[in-house]
Amino acid sequence: MxxxxxxxxxxxxxxxxxxxxxxxxxxxxxxxxxxxxxxxxxxxxxxxxxxxxxxxxxxxxxxxxxxxxKEKGAPVSVPVKEDNFYMLGEAGQIRIPNFPMPPLMNNHGNYIVSMxxxxxxxxxxxxxxxxxxxxxxxxxxxxxxxxxxxxxxxxxxxxxxxxxxxxxxxxxxxxxxxxxxxxxxxxxxxxxxxxxxxxxxxxxxEPQKFGVGMKEIWEVDPAKHKEGTVTHTMGWPLGSNAGGGSFIYHLDNNQVYVGFVVHLNYKNPHLFPYMEFQRFKHHPVVADLLKGGKRVAYGARAITEGGYQSMxxxxxxxxxxxxxxxxxxxxxxxxxxxxxxxxxxxxxxxxxxxxxxxxxxxxxxxxxxxxxxxxxxxxxxKVRNVKPIWSKWGLTASLMLGGLDMWTNTFGFSLFGTVSHGKNDADSTGKAADYQPIDYPKPDGKLSFDRLTNVSFAATNHEESQPCHLRLADPNLPINVNLPQFDEPAQRYCPAGVYEVVEKDGKPEFVVNFQNCVHCKTCDIKDPSQNITWVTPQGGDGPNYPNM
Structure with a gap:
């Protein structure tokens, strides 16, 4: 150059x-x-x-x-009025009361916004x-x-x-x-x-840790819309397969943000974060809200989760x-x-x-x-130990021990010191032979959608004649290593359907549909062989989010 x-x-x-x-x-x-x-x-x-x-x-x-x-007209006008936390099971939910939570978890004085x-x-x-x-x-x-x-x-x-x-x-x-x-x-x-x-x-x-966050905007029935309501859930459908949870935020104009986060340190390479999100919307508490509404936007982005010790x-x-x-x-x-x-x-x-x-x-x-x-x-x-406790000992321990740690940190000390994260997210991926495949229900086209349909709601676009901005250090590695060892998880961890394994002349072939990319960076983070590097495509390309 x-x-x-x-x-x-x-x-x-x-x-x-x-x-x-x-x-x-x-x-x-x-x-x-x-x-x-x-x-x-x-x-x-x-x-x-x-x-x-x-x-x-x-x-x-x-x-x-x-x-x-406020006087300058910032688009920050929907104060949080109600804060709900639920633990979900497959058919029901348990409300987690607000009073035992540390003060820092209170959303009073905060606003639901489009960033x-x-x-x-x-x-x-x-x-x-x-x-x-x-x-x-x-x-x-x-x-x-x-x-x-x-x-x-x-x-x-x-x-x-x-x-x-x-x-x-x-x-x-x-x-x-x-x-x-x-x-x-x-x-x-x-x-x-x-x-x-x-x-x-x-x-x-400590190594940086990440999650992948997926989000849809829905216009819902005005009778079901409760402006200023914030709801977070944990538990189903992820269970013990992965850490993560959901958010449902009621903003103005009968719109609701519906989002789902999966921590990227999950072990089972068969896990399909996008399909976990789609399945989540069929839980009765979510399905009842969304029925009769329509999805108007979709997007995805990685989230940094390592916190204080990983900076x-x-x-x-x-x-x-x-x-x-x-x-x-x-x-x-x-x-x-x-x-x-x-x-x-x-x-x-x-x-x-x-x-x-x-x-x-x-x-x-x-x-x-x-x-x-x-x-x-x-x-x-104050919150540095919540994520590593969750990763090491599970959701229940995180709720109890992590909550206790946040309370004691309110007074300036921690019972646990600083808990380490351990492996990075790529190294956390286990071998496919050691885990059971997961059978996901087919999207119904009303509450849940296939990836390519949803990606069209991200309005993403890339000039096809430019170089692929998802660079493979070894183009043969996805088929020769990742497929036999990990069932090539790029097929699943990408929330935009960029990566496929197709059959050509009787042999598997790795295909990169970079035009679909929404710049979430999950592949750069989670690929178990660290073979994919995300670089910037030419300017102006990528998603065009309206109100996210």
């Missing part, structure tokens, strides 16, 4: 990703100094197009960043302050300086040949240089993954990792957007101080200290 000549543009801070973390950083930088040159690069076709979140928003991040957000719409509004606030925002600009490479520091990114490469080479119609993109580069790509971002590996930022930390070092020369690039989700609360916003604010303040002191290209160590010791660290440290 050294022979490719590109124009370069200079900024004070270059931000990759127009999610809550990146936009918060941009806004805070311009609040501190209106003369700073700040650019935000977003791979989606518009801000919010790739945002998929529950979401019940704790407004503490917005309060810190834009205290008058896509919140980010669109935040982008307007940023642009009013003078931030340059470029959607449809995928950042495909990092640019390094003479001393090994990150000094910028390559963005806007279009028209590569199918083999990844530059052809006569290729637009080579441009380099955007910054005194500091912020990576706020969300979960398992390709540039953040490169930075973590290059600078060994995970050294001394990598967040800074390296010239670069800082923000939000879910680090992993700031509070797992029992199923919330991370508030921490993403606070991380953007903290990174901006550290960069502002550094630039004011004539520094550039070094480590923003003040940012790291603030995240680990400030509100974000305090939020995550």
């Amino acid at each position: 050294a022979e490719i000549e590109r124009e370069a543009m200079e900024y004070d801070v270059v931000i990759v990703g127009a999610g809550p973390a990146g936009l918060s950083a941009a806004i805070r930088l311009k609040q501190l100094d209106e003369d700073l040159n700040v650019v935000v690069l977003e791979k989606g076709s518009e801000v919010g197009a790739h945002i998929l979140s529950g979401a019940v928003l704790d407004p503490c991040g917005l309060d810190a960043l834009i205290p008058d957000w 896509g719409n919140v980010c669109r509004w935040m982008a307007e606030q940023a642009e009013e302050l003078g931030v340059e925002i470029f959607p449809g600009m995928a950042c495909s490479e990092l640019v390094y300086g003479d001393n090994g520091e990150v000094k910028g990114v390559v963005a806007g490469v279009f028209g590569l040949e199918q083999d990844g080479t530059y052809g006569p119609d290729t637009e080579p993109g441009m380099e955007l240089h910054g005194k500091y580069v912020f990576l706020s790509e969300g979960v398992r971002g390709s540039l953040a993954k490169e930075v973590i590996a290059k600078y060994d930022l995970q050294a001394g930390k 990598p070092k967040m800074v390296a020369p010239g670069v800082a990792l923000l939000g879910c690039s680090v992993g700031m989700v509070n797992v029992p609360r199923i919330k991370g957007n508030h921490n993403a916003m606070l991380s953007g604010k903290a990174a901006a303040e550290a960069a502002y101080d550094a630039i004011k002191a004539d520094r550039s290209g070094d480590e923003l160590s003040d940012y790291e200290v603030e995240v680990r010791t400030g509100p974000i660290g305090q939020d995550l440290k």
Whole structure:
């Protein structure tokens, strides 16, 4: 690539990703100094197009960043009125009372929102302050300086040949240089993954853990709609096969978010997370709500679940990792957007101080200290043991011991210290011969749907002539290793039907339908051979989520 000549543009801070973390950083930088040159690069076709979140928003991040957000018209207007927790069995449910739960689990004062719409509004606030925002600009490479520091990114490469080479119609993109580069790509971002590996930022930390979250928006019968109601469930249909659970959030306009999360450390390679979600909707408590309604959108995204002990070092020369690039989700609360916003604010303040002191290209160590010791660290440290206790000893232990641990952490100590996570999610996958296949009922087309039908409701699209952005280190490995050993779980763990094993000339063949990809990154995480690397396709491609 050294022979490719590109124009370069200079900024004070270059931000990759127009999610809550990146936009918060941009806004805070311009609040501190209106003369700073700040650019935000977003791979989606518009801000919010790739945002998929529950979401019940704790407004503490917005309060810190834009205290008058209500007056400014933020799309945050559906307060939580009712909080329900259920343990599901196949035909019934048990309500878990709210009173034994630690105070941090209370949703009073929180809001049901579309984070896509919140980010669109935040982008307007940023642009009013003078931030340059470029959607449809995928950042495909990092640019390094003479001393090994990150000094910028390559963005806007279009028209590569199918083999990844530059052809006569290729637009080579441009380099955007910054005194500091912020990576706020969300979960398992390709540039953040490169930075973590290059600078060994995970050294001394627990492996990061993940879940896959799938979500549908439903318009339901107005008689069944209860605006402001939040419901979480655990148990059926997953049982002992995997950790996870559901969320059902009643927002406005008779719409309901129906979501399902499966922890990706499951062992049985026959497990089919998407079909577990579809089966869940046939539980009487869910089916009764959805009958007579219609599904209007679908999407999926990986979720960081490692928490406090899995956060990598967040800074390296010239670069800082923000939000879910680090992993700031509070797992029992199923919330991370508030921490993403606070991380953007903290990174901006550290960069502002550094630039004011004539520094550039070094480590923003003040940012790291603030995240680990400030509100974000305090939020995550209290719940750090819930996920590993669940993974090691099961759901019941997690409810009892994890709940006890959260209570004691409210008073500043833990009975368990810090519990380790153990293996990463890929290494957690067991051999197919050791587990029973799971028989899933066929979708009925009313409450449950096949993957390809549902993916059409994600409005995802990729230019077919571009290189496949799902790169196989060894193209033969899926058939030669993963199929005999693990029954090639890519056929099932992908919530968009990207991967298939088909028969050709009497032999199995591995097919990658990259056009279906919704950028969830599950394959990059869960593949047992770690053979798949997700890289960014050309800008503007991927899902186009309307109200997620």
